[in-house]
Amino acid sequence: MIAHILNYYALDWIATCFTFASMHYVGERKRIGFMAGMIGNIFWISFGFLASSWGVVFGNIVLFGLNLKGHIRWRER
Secondary structure, eight states: OOHHGGGGGGGHHHHHHHHHHHHHHTTTTTTTHHHHHHHHHHHHHHHHHHTTOOHHHHHHHHHHHHHHHHHHHHHOO
């Protein structure tokens, strides 16, 4: 059972945690949320390559760019 949960070196679980953290911090208006999102995107891209899921790879490359844009354009209020 545990071996099945940890398929793909648990990259999907780690990516999910970073994605949840990203959504939480962006919702709290904290810039770190974009960084957490980019880390999550890197894990999702790695998972996509291992799973041969090219939609996941492409989608997360685009989302990485959007997170980077949000991080760069962030203004403290």
